[in-house]
Amino acid sequence: xxRNTLEKVLYDLSTSGTHKKKFSEDPNKFLSxxxxxxxxxxxxxxxxxxxxxDLGVNTMLTWGFWLQAGKSNRDYLKIMKRExx
Amino acid sequence: xxxxxxxxxxxxxPVMYFNPEGASKQQSDACYAAYGIMADRIKELEVDAxxxxxxxxxxxxxxxxxxxxxISTGEIExxxxxxxxxxxxxxxxxxxxxxxxxxxxxETGFDWTVGRALNVDHSxxxxxxxxxxxxxxxxxxxxxxxxxxxxxxxxMKRAWDxxxxxxExxxxxxxxxxxxVIGSGGISHHVGDERMGEVNPAFDRKVLDIVARGDKxxxxxxxxxxxxxxxxxxxxxxxxxxxxxxxxxxxxxxxxGYEPVAGWVTGMGFAELEVAA
Numbered sequence: 001x002x003r004n005t006l007e008k009v010l011y012d013l014s015t016s017g018t019h020k021k022k023f024s025e026d027p028n029k030f031l032s033x034x035x036x037x038x039x040x041x042x043x044x045x046x047x048x049x050x051x052x053x054d055l056g057v058n059t060m061l062t063w064g065f066w067l068q069a070g071k072s073n074r075d076y077l078k079i080m081k082r083e084x085x
Numbered sequence: 086x087x088x089x090x091x092x093x094x095x096x097x098x099p100v101m102y103f104n105p106e107g108a109s110k111q112q113s114d115a116c117y118a119a120y121g122i123m124a125d126r127i128k129e130l131e132v133d134a135x136x137x138x139x140x141x142x143x144x145x146x147x148x149x150x151x152x153x154x155x156i157s158t159g160e161i162e163x164x165x166x167x168x169x170x171x172x173x174x175x176x177x178x179x180x181x182x183x184x185x186x187x188x189x190x191x192e193t194g195f196d197w198t199v200g201r202a203l204n205v206d207h208s209x210x211x212x213x214x215x216x217x218x219x220x221x222x223x224x225x226x227x228x229x230x231x232x233x234x235x236x237x238x239x240x241m242k243r244a245w246d247x248x249x250x251x252x253e254x255x256x257x258x259x260x261x262x263x264x265x266v267i268g269s270g271g272i273s274h275h276v277g278d279e280r281m282g283e284v285n286p287a288f289d290r291k292v293l294d295i296v297a298r299g300d301k302x303x304x305x306x307x308x309x310x311x312x313x314x315x316x317x318x319x320x321x322x323x324x325x326x327x328x329x330x331x332x333x334x335x336x337x338x339x340x341x342g343y344e345p346v347a348g349w350v351t352g353m354g355f356a357e358l359e360v361a362a
Contacts, residue, residue, distance in 0.1 A: 008148040015144060015165075053278065059318065060143045060234055063277030080279040 003056040005035050009044055010052075010061035014068060047071070050079050087182070087258040091130045092333035092358030093123050094268040094296055094326045097139065097211035100349040102168035107348030117215075119342035119355035124219035126357060133262040134179040135217055135226045136251065136332070138325040139208030139269045140233035142166070142276070152198035153239045154247060157228040158184040159201040164210035171207070171214055179225035182258055186227065189254035195247060203228055208322075212269045233270065233322045242305055244324040248331025255332075268329030270322025272352035273315070273345075280317060284345040288315040289352035292323055296356050299330060299337035319351070334361030 009031065012019045023030040031041045043051050047069065049062040059080075066076045075085040100107055101116070108116070127135070144166050146152060161178040164171060187197040209228045217224045231247075232239040239247075248266075255264055272292050273285040295303045304327050312320050336359040344353045 004148055007143075011143060011147040015147070058143055058235060059277030061277075063281075064143075077279070077281060080277075080281070082279075 010065045014064040087262040090263045091265040096271040097208045097269045108346045112344045120215040128220040136266045138229045142234045144206045155198045155230040157203040158199045163205035164207045177225040183227040186254040244327045245331045248328035251332045266332045268325035270325045274319035274351040275317035276319045286345045299335035333358040336361040
C-alpha cells in the first residue's frame with residue numbers, strides 16, 4: 001500500500017479534465033494505468049476519502065477529489081468525522 | 086540599486102470567492118477593508134515590483150516532482166484554480182528580477198527551481214487581485230512558491246533563510262525598483278480534514294504578535310507539530326510570513342486587521358511589515 005500512487009491518481013483527477021472524463025466513463029480502465037492493487041483501486045472507485053486520508057493521502061487531494069465529483073461538502077465532512085453521510 | 090520598501094502578510098482565501106456569504110457582513114467588510122488599506126499603502130509606497138510569496142495547494146506540482154521552493158523568471162499565468170470573479174489570465178511579470186534572484190541563489194546556496202513560464206494558483210492570484218490591481222498600476226510581480234501544503238514541507242528556518250537571501254539579491258539587482266514583498270497565507274485553517282471549519286483565535290493572535298514584533302526566534306520556535314495541532318494543515322502557510330519577515334529584515338510591523346471567520350474556514354490576519362533601514 002503506497003500513498004504515492006494514490007496521491008498521483010487524485011492529483012491527476014483534480015488537475016485534468018481529460019482524466020476526469022476518462023475516470024467517469026470507465027473507472028476500472030482508467031485506474032488500470034496506475035500501480036495500484038485491488039484494494040487501492042476500490043478505495044478510489046468508491047470515494048472512500050476517510051480511508052484514503054487514514055493511509056496518509058493529503059486531504060487537499062481527498063477534498064478536491066470529492067468535490068470534483070459533484071458531491072456535497074456537508075457529506076464530505078460527515079464522512080471525515082466518521083459520522084454517517 | 087533596487088530595494089525592498091515594504092512588506093505585508095495577508096490571506097489568500099478562495100472561500101471568499103465561492104462562498105462570500107460564509108462570513109457575516111461585518112467580518113467580510115473588515116477583511117476587504119484590510120485588503121484595501123494594504124492596496125493604498127502599496128500605492129503610497131510607489132512600488133515598481135512585488136514579490137508575492139505563495140504556496141502550492143497540490144494543484145501546480147504533482148507527485149512526479151515536488152519542489153521545495155520555486156521562483157518565476159519569465160511569464161506568469163493564473164490562477165489555474167479559477168474562482169468566481171477571478172479568472173485565469175496572464176499576470177505582469179518582472180522576469181529580470183526573478184532571474185537575478187535565482188542567479189544569486191545559485192551562487193550562494195539556494196538552488197531555486199525556476200518557472201520560466203510559471204502557472205500560479207490562488208495563493209498568488211488573490212493578493213494580486215486584492216492588493217495590487219486596486220493600485221491602478223499593472224505592477225509586475227515575481228512569484229515565489231514555497232512547499233507549505235504538500236510534504237516534505239519547507240522547514241521554517243529554510244523559509245526564513247530564503248527571505249534573507251531574497252533581500253540580499255534584491256539589493257544587488259541593477260535597477261532602481263522599489264519592491265514590496267507579500268507573504269500570502271491564512272493562519273489557522275484546516276483544509277480537507279475532519280477539523281475543517283475550526284478556527285483558533287489564540288493561535289492566530291500568537292502568530293500575528295510574532296509578526297508585529299519581528300520576532301525571529303519565536304517564529305522559528307513554532308514547530309510543525311504545534312502548527313498542525315493548533316493551526317491546522319493550512320496554517321503551515323505561515324512559512325510565507327517567515328519568508329516575508331526575513332526579506333524585510335524582521336523590523337516588526339503593525340496588525341491591520343484580524344477576523345476569525347469560521348464560515349470561511351480561516352483565521353484571517355493582515356499586517357504590514359516595517360523594513361529595516
